[in-house]
Amino acid sequence: MTEHYRITLLPGDGIGSEIIAVMVDVLKTIAPKFDLEFTFQEALIGGSAIDATGNPLPEETLNTCRESDAVLLAAIGGYKWDNLPRHQRPETGLLGLRSGLGLFANLRPATILPQLMDASTLKREVVEGVDIMVVRELTGGVYFGEPKGVFETETGQKRGVNTMAYTEGEIDRIAKVAFETAQKRNGQLCSVDKANVLEVSQLWRDRITALSSQYPDVQLSHLYVDNAAMQLVRAPKQFDTIVTSNLFGDILSDAAAMLTGSIGMLPSASLGASGPGVFEPVHGSAPDIAGQDKANPLAQVLSAAMMLRYALNQPAAAQAIEDAVQTVLNQGYRTGDIMSEGQQLVGCREMGDALLRALNSINN
Numbered sequence: 001m002t003e004h005y006r007i008t009l010l011p012g013d014g015i016g017s018e019i020i021a022v023m024v025d026v027l028k029t030i031a032p033k034f035d036l037e038f039t040f041q042e043a044l045i046g047g048s049a050i051d052a053t054g055n056p057l058p059e060e061t062l063n064t065c066r067e068s069d070a071v072l073l074a075a076i077g078g079y080k081w082d083n084l085p086r087h088q089r090p091e092t093g094l095l096g097l098r099s100g101l102g103l104f105a106n107l108r109p110a111t112i113l114p115q116l117m118d119a120s121t122l123k124r125e126v127v128e129g130v131d132i133m134v135v136r137e138l139t140g141g142v143y144f145g146e147p148k149g150v151f152e153t154e155t156g157q158k159r160g161v162n163t164m165a166y167t168e169g170e171i172d173r174i175a176k177v178a179f180e181t182a183q184k185r186n187g188q189l190c191s192v193d194k195a196n197v198l199e200v201s202q203l204w205r206d207r208i209t210a211l212s213s214q215y216p217d218v219q220l221s222h223l224y225v226d227n228a229a230m231q232l233v234r235a236p237k238q239f240d241t242i243v244t245s246n247l248f249g250d251i252l253s254d255a256a257a258m259l260t261g262s263i264g265m266l267p268s269a270s271l272g273a274s275g276p277g278v279f280e281p282v283h284g285s286a287p288d289i290a291g292q293d294k295a296n297p298l299a300q301v302l303s304a305a306m307m308l309r310y311a312l313n314q315p316a317a318a319q320a321i322e323d324a325v326q327t328v329l330n331q332g333y334r335t336g337d338i339m340s341e342g343q344q345l346v347g348c349r350e351m352g353d354a355l356l357r358a359l360n361s362i363n364n
């Protein structure tokens with residue numbers, strides 16, 4: 001029986017429309033082979049939404065997302081909107097989408113593919129075999145805490161304020177996701193915080209430690225975030241699952257991206273307790289290469305694979321996409337960000353065409 005899914009597409013800004021187009025072709029190609037049918041509905045977010053409606057997250061977009069089975073987002077942001085007031089910025093739209101859909105858990109896998117061992121800026125022996133899952137808290141911490149703003153002091157100076165805050169409930173629910181993720185992997189969980197300085201991090205550490213007694217099969221460790229950043233580039237293979245707050249996870253997952261060769265390779269899944277998840281690359285809108293057919297579409301395509309696996313329970317279709325990515329890399333196709341000697345430099349569109357050829361060679 002054919003399974004039918006309603007998918008919201010959010011191309012956003014910059015390279016968004018280029019990489020989403022490749023991903024949609026991939027999904028359309030895979031659908032009949034696995035008895036799937038997708039209805040795609042495009043909606044506005046970020047700078048393109050500001051230009052069209054004055055609002056980085058129109059209510060209509062949130063409603064469309066809520067009515068769908070899953071959301072595929074590319075990225076938002078760009079120079080054009082950098083000087084708008086905070087509440088009108090593209091990034092505020094993205095934060096609104098995450099909080100509006102209750103997406104408190106962001107899973108960011110950083111796995112090095114054997115074909116890309118020489119694309120990393122780190123030595124082959126350091127990155128070979130890296131397989132890390134960063135579980136980033138996504139709707140709390142300093143990106144959302146109150147008070148925030150720029151205020152005037154008694155002496156007339158401007159003072160910028162953001163607040164890093166977590167409740168026990170917010171920590172407990174992300175901890176549960178992280179422990180369960182570690183259980184399904186190698187059973188090692190490293191919690192990253194700054195408990196030597198920040199009260200909010202001490203609460204984080206205390207709650208994670210308290211909850212660990214419910215997961216005797218998971219080996220829990222703690223690192224301060226400065227050391228964790230250093231360890232990630234010194235000896236990344238020591239990590240299995242990492243759980244951390246919104247800001248630290250944002251930073252550490254970009255660093256982890258470079259272990260795999262490029263941020264253009266890293267997908268992610270943003271999940272809540274119920275309702276549709278958002279599947280999105282870790283990278284941003286890359287305005288420096290937008291409109292030039294230079295973007296690597298693989299993080300976006302692998303985000304669609306995460307959607308098939310995590311939201312739609314279609315692991316065989318997810319695997320087919322992941323296999324196609326390996327095939328095109330085996331064939332030597334490389335966008336600029338993962339290019340190395342002896343390989344064939346291609347643009348975003350050409351990489352997409354190679355993926356479609358690989359998928360079309362799958363037997364029905």
Ligand SMILES: NC(=O)C1=CN([C@@H]2O[C@H](COP(=O)(O)OP(=O)(O)OC[C@H]3O[C@@H](n4cnc5c(N)ncnc54)[C@H](O)[C@@H]3O)[C@@H](O)[C@H]2O)C=CC1
Binds near residue numbers: 079264283
């Ligand atoms: N989830 C999202 O929508 C995010 C949005 N942003 C926004 O994106 C804009 C640009 O931010 P940046 O700090 O420059 O981060 P970025 O991730 O967009 O780009 C960083 C560097 O990586 C390269 N890059 C990123 N994705 C790539 C891909 N698929 N293929 C090849 N190269 C790629 C870019 O060309 C750039 O040199 C900003 O407006 C920022 O706020 C940033 C991060 C996440």
Ligand SMILES: CC(C)CC(=O)C(=O)O
Binds near residue numbers: 094095250282
């Ligand atoms: C653009 C920000 C809102 C977030 C970010 O950098 C990210 O989620 O990776």
Ligand SMILES: [Mg+2]
Binds near residue numbers: 250251254282
């Ligand atoms: Mg980021």
